[in-house]
Amino acid sequence: MSDIYSNYKNHVLIFTLYSVILLVMLISQNSYATSTNKNQSPINIMDAYLLKAKLPSLELNYQGSITGLYYDGKSLNFSMNEQNFIIINDKKFVLKNIHFHAPAEHKINGKSYDVEGHFVHEDHDGNIAVIGVLFKSGKKANATFEKILAEIPTSKGQKITISKPIAISDLLSSCSMEKYYTYSGSLTTPPFSEGVLWIVLEDVIDISSAQYKKIKQVHKKNNAREIQPLNARFISCSL
Numbered sequence: 287m288s289d290i291y292s293n294y295k296n297h298v299l300i301f302t303l304y305s306v307i308l309l310v311m312l313i314s315q316n317s318y319a320t321s322t323n324k325n326q327s328p329i330n331i332m333d334a335y336l337l338k339a340k341l342p343s344l345e346l347n348y349q350g351s352i353t354g355l356y357y358d359g360k361s362l363n364f365s366m367n368e369q370n371f372i373i374i375n376d377k378k379f380v381l382k383n384i385h386f387h388a389p390a391e392h393k394i395n396g397k398s399y400d401v402e403g404h405f406v407h408e409d410h411d412g413n414i415a416v417i418g419v420l421f422k423s424g425k426k427a428n429a430t431f432e433k434i435l436a437e438i439p440t441s442k443g444q445k446i447t448i449s450k451p452i453a454i455s456d457l458l459s460s461c462s463m464e465k466y467y468t469y470s471g472s473l474t475t476p477p478f479s480e481g482v483l484w485i486v487l488e489d490v491i492d493i494s495s496a497q498y499k500k501i502k503q504v505h506k507k508n509n510a511r512e513i514q515p516l517n518a519r520f521i522s523c524s525l
């Protein structure tokens with residue numbers, strides 16, 4: 287009787303182990319599938335693939351300020367106060383995070399840019415919309431960027447509280463909210479989830495070479511994901 291019982295116990299144990307292995311295989315296969323899906327970001331935005339349309343002007347409601355900076359070892363992240371949001375299709379998308387990539391992730395007609403800012407928004411149902419803004423370095427310095435650089439963290443994990451908060455809207459004040467590219471893509475960092483609405487502003491922001499150097503001192507390692515294939519997607523842009 288006890289033999290039958292221990293046999294039964296062994297079978298249960300083997301069955302449980304087998305189930306766990308199957309589950310792990312299934313999960314790892316799923317996460318692999320996520321990174322090989324067909325609608326990934328960033329992309330090279332080519333004129334040849336643009337669908338020109340009458341797009342609505344972006345409704346930015348950024349009342350808050352940047353109150354802190356944090357370098358997580360990959361990207362420079364901003365902390366903010368107040369409620370900051372955009373309206374897309376009558377839905378409110380709240381600004382959750384701002385971070386930078388150096389070099390930029392998106393390319394325009396094959397051209398690379400020096401820095402890209404990502405303004406990550408989320409709606410009530412967890413849908414994500416990211417506004418991407420490109421920066422190029424040259425002779426012209428950017429005053430708002432200078433204020434950020436004055437307080438920039440220099441090492442991983444360092445959190446800085448900004449003494450004089452910087453209005454978030456100042457960062458994008460030189461960009462038109464009527465001219466942008468938009469397509470359906472993904473997060474550019476793991477888990478590379480798709481269904482992300484991308485809005486890449488057409489206007490590029492000028493920063494000086496000295497400002498770019500300072501940004502690169504923080505982003506020592508390239509934190510831009512490589513360009514992903516467009517596959518069966520359209521990119522819309524303003525007329």
Ligand SMILES: [Zn+2]
Pocket residue numbers: 385386387404474
């Ligand atoms: Zn990003």
